[in-house]
Amino acid sequence: MPNDGQIVSLACEPLLLLCQGKCPEDGWDESTLELFLQELAVMDSNNFLGNCGVGEREGRVASALVARRHYRFIHGIGRSGDISAVQPKAAGSSLLNKITNSLVLNVIKLAGVHSVASCFVVPMATGMSLTLCFLTLRHKRPKAKYIIWPRIDQKSCFKSMVTAGFEPVVIENVLEGDELRTDLKAVEAKIQELGPEHVLCLHSTTACFAPRVPDRLEELAVICANYDIPHVVNNAYGLQSSKCMHLIQQGARVGRIDAFVQSLDKNFMVPVGGAIIAGFNDPFIQEISKMYPGRASASPSLDVLITLLSLGCNGYKKLLKERKEMFVYLSTQLKKLAEAHNERLLQTPHNPISLAMTLKTLDGHGDKAVTQLGSMLFTRQVSGARAVPVRNVQTVSGHTFRGFMSHTDDYPCPYLNAAAAIGMKMQDVDLFIKRLDKCLNTVRKEQNRASAVSDDKAEAADVEEMALRLDDVLGDVGQGPAL
Numbered sequence: 001m002p003n004d005g006q007i008v009s010l011a012c013e014p015l016l017l018l019c020q021g022k023c024p025e026d027g028w029d030e031s032t033l034e035l036f037l038q039e040l041a042v043m044d045s046n047n048f049l050g051n052c053g054v055g056e057r058e059g060r061v062a063s064a065l066v067a068r069r070h071y072r073f074i075h076g077i078g079r080s081g082d083i084s085a086v087q088p089k090a091a092g093s094s095l096l097n098k099i100t101n102s103l104v105l106n107v108i109k110l111a112g113v114h115s116v117a118s119c120f121v122v123p124m125a126t127g128m129s130l131t132l133c134f135l136t137l138r139h140k141r142p143k144a145k146y147i148i149w150p151r152i153d154q155k156s157c158f159k160s161m162v163t164a165g166f167e168p169v170v171i172e173n174v175l176e177g178d179e180l181r182t183d184l185k186a187v188e189a190k191i192q193e194l195g196p197e198h199v200l201c202l203h204s205t206t207a208c209f210a211p212r213v214p215d216r217l218e219e220l221a222v223i224c225a226n227y228d229i230p231h232v233v234n235n236a237y238g239l240q241s242s243k244c245m246h247l248i249q250q251g252a253r254v255g256r257i258d259a260f261v262q263s264l265d266k267n268f269m270v271p272v273g274g275a276i277i278a279g280f281n282d283p284f285i286q287e288i289s290k291m292y293p294g295r296a297s298a299s300p301s302l303d304v305l306i307t308l309l310s311l312g313c314n315g316y317k318k319l320l321k322e323r324k325e326m327f328v329y330l331s332t333q334l335k336k337l338a339e340a341h342n343e344r345l346l347q348t349p350h351n352p353i354s355l356a357m358t359l360k361t362l363d364g365h366g367d368k369a370v371t372q373l374g375s376m377l378f379t380r381q382v383s384g385a386r387a388v389p390v391r392n393v394q395t396v397s398g399h400t401f402r403g404f405m406s407h408t409d410d411y412p413c414p415y416l417n418a419a420a421a422i423g424m425k426m427q428d429v430d431l432f433i434k435r436l437d438k439c440l441n442t443v444r445k446e447q448n449r450a451s452a453v454s455d456d457k458a459e460a461a462d463v464e465e466m467a468l469r470l471d472d473v474l475g476d477v478g479q480g481p482a483l
């Protein structure tokens with residue numbers, strides 16, 4: 001039986017949500033949420049008791065399990081001409097979509113971009129959502145074929161430009177101390193060289209792996225305003241960082257930002273599959289939503305709606321606060337560990353999420369030891385850490401990058417990345433530090449041994465190493481004593 005509090009919340013909270021489109025301060029419990037979803041779902045025609053469908057898309061579902069998995073929202077979102085439009089057959093799904101977009105806008109504001117005007121959830125990950133933005137700009141700038149892109153070594157954002165049919169113009173970063181930062185002079189010189197009308201837009205990045213740091217958004221936004229060039233910001237996992245959000249807010253205040261795109265899974269702890277496209281000019285954001293051909297999956301919207309309603313503003317703010325604390329903790333622990341191994345934490349104060357420690361002592365025998373450390377961490381179930389060699393050459397969509405992964409042709413030394421992203425726990429940091437410590441010791445031992453012993457001894461060492469590895473894993477999960 002519901003208690004009084006629940007009766008009150010059932011009566012008022014959903015109404016408040018519908019009237020104001022605001023995220024509730026405190027999260028709802030599961031039963032309130034399910035009741036709310038059911039109320040919405042019965043507004044879709046496929047769930048009407050007396051419905052008789054005679055069309056080709058009537059929200060019929062063969063499996064009851066599939067119906068339940070989607071809370072009986074079967075029609076998806078949007079209409080053929082606009083992903084944000086109301087679908088008359090599916091009033092509930094349409095309402096769900098409107099509420100989600102409104103809540104997400106609310107959260108973008110509380111995360112630091114106060115003057116955001118409009119946004120919508122797209123059921124495509126970040127790379128494809130960036131592509132959609134570029135394709136929308138194409139009609140406004142018929143002569144343009146280039147996109148100016150301060151280099152970030154991440155394949156999907158590079159491919160987002162190629163897939164849209166544009167030629168990325170890569171602007172190399174400059175080394176300032178340990179940090180890799182935007183080369184503003186090179187950006188401006190390139191615009192002048194190509195002619196502003198031939199440039200589709202500038203494509204900048206906030207969240208990225210250290211030692212690269214977020215682009216100088218304010219200055220870039222001013223350049224875009226001066227040359228009348230659109231500006232699209234890849235804010236992949238930047239929504240969780242007040243610093244990244246502040247950069248976007250400031251950029252839009254002093255210059256030009258047309259759209260900023262962020263991942264749903266990286267910022268809201270939901271399954272991969274969605275992104276948010278947001279901006280400061282409502283008609284332009286609507287144009288992007290009209291570019292999307294056909295209807296779309298409602299799943300990403302539903303997932304983020306459920307997540308935000310169950311967390312409430314306070315729950316989400318708490319996660320953001322804990323992430324900041326974890327970042328401080330991770331950097332202290334990583335610094336200590338680095339120094340114990342004669343390495344150091346790279347000084348990258350402008351990067352609020354990702355850290356890097358040098359692997360100088362593993363350099364010298366090609367990339368072998370660095371690569372080995374990477375694979376050792378992986379087999380020890382450390383995911384997300386990247387061991388970055390310096391001489392890696394890789395071709396992505398026909399463009400060859402020297403020093404790929406390191407955001408520059410020739411970074412002074414190899415390094416290891418780790419990030420404090422939303423949802424990370426102290427236990428994650430502690431286990432990571434412990435395993436990294438062991439791996440560094442093992443790699444160093446093998447480095448020394450490799451120069452001295454013969455092949456068959458090395459093979460015996462491999463067996464020993466496998467045994468140790470198994471032991472690590474068992475020991476860490478508490479299923480057996482460490483030797």
Ligand SMILES: *Cc1c(COP(=O)(O)O)cnc(C)c1O
Pocket residue numbers: 125126127128152154156157205207208234236237263
């Ligand atoms: C995650 C990420 C992307 C996009 O990847 P998707 O798989 O398309 O979501 C783009 N750029 C950066 C910097 C990223 O971290």
